[in-house]
């Protein structure tokens with residue numbers, strides 16, 4: 001199928017109380033693992049690219065791979081630019097064929113975040129490209145933010161309502177206590193904020209920091225309005241462990257395609273389990 005944006009897939013997911021998996025890919029092999037897992041499970045899916053990955057490969061090369069993979073897929077696939085602070089790179093990705101973008105101006109003062117996010121919506125909407133915007137700060141575990149500090153980064157529900165009314169994003173990422181990377185302890189999720197924001201804004205919510213959350217946390221967040229779940233670190237681990245694990249077990253063999261296949265299988269297994277857990281299977 002041709003690539004599509006996130007609009008229809010997220011509004012269906014929000015109405016059906018399931019979530020679409022949004023998986024950060026690194027290369028052709030990881031993107032193929034996402035598309036194949038989703039195709040076999042008949043699930044809509046979002047391929048995400050970090051700004052770093054776009055810069056590494058080049059937007060046109062990367063889009064070439066992703067467009068071809070989606071064209072052969074029986075399920076809807078969106079290509080989304082994850083956390084981007086650079087409006088020029090957002091413009092470049094829209095030009096190259098991304099069907100969705102995230103503007104992350106969350107580190108800026110509220111009014112600046114509002115106006116920059118609004119500007120990106122104005123750039124994207126006429127091109128039929130969906131926009132995700134963030135409020136509060138979704139920290140990285142590597143930032144070593146303690147729970148007390150983390151609370152001060154959470155999205156404020158009243159501001160969230162004002163932000164969504166003024167920006168009108170297609171998807172909203174309020175900071176609710178999850179973090180990118182590997183959790184060091186049990187994350188403390190601000191369910192009350194998620195519930196209030198989802199109900200008051202009626203915008204599909206993105207759950208960031210998916211790697212390492214328990215099944216129960218996923219289920220609860222999805223029930224409260226998270227229609228998109230982001231998974232990145234898990235794929236990075238499978239990418240390296242799948243590769244290294246195969247080589248360690250067959251260290252006399254130098255057959256790159258076998259190593260790449262083992263890496264592919266490891267990534268696909270985790271992605272398929274996520275799609276099933278988020279309730280997306282059979283929804284395409």
Ligand code: 13P
Pocket residue numbers: 024082083179180181182207208209210211230231232233234
């Ligand atoms: P993880 O790396 O914790 O899975 O988070 C992914 C994410 O939220 C990307 O925006």
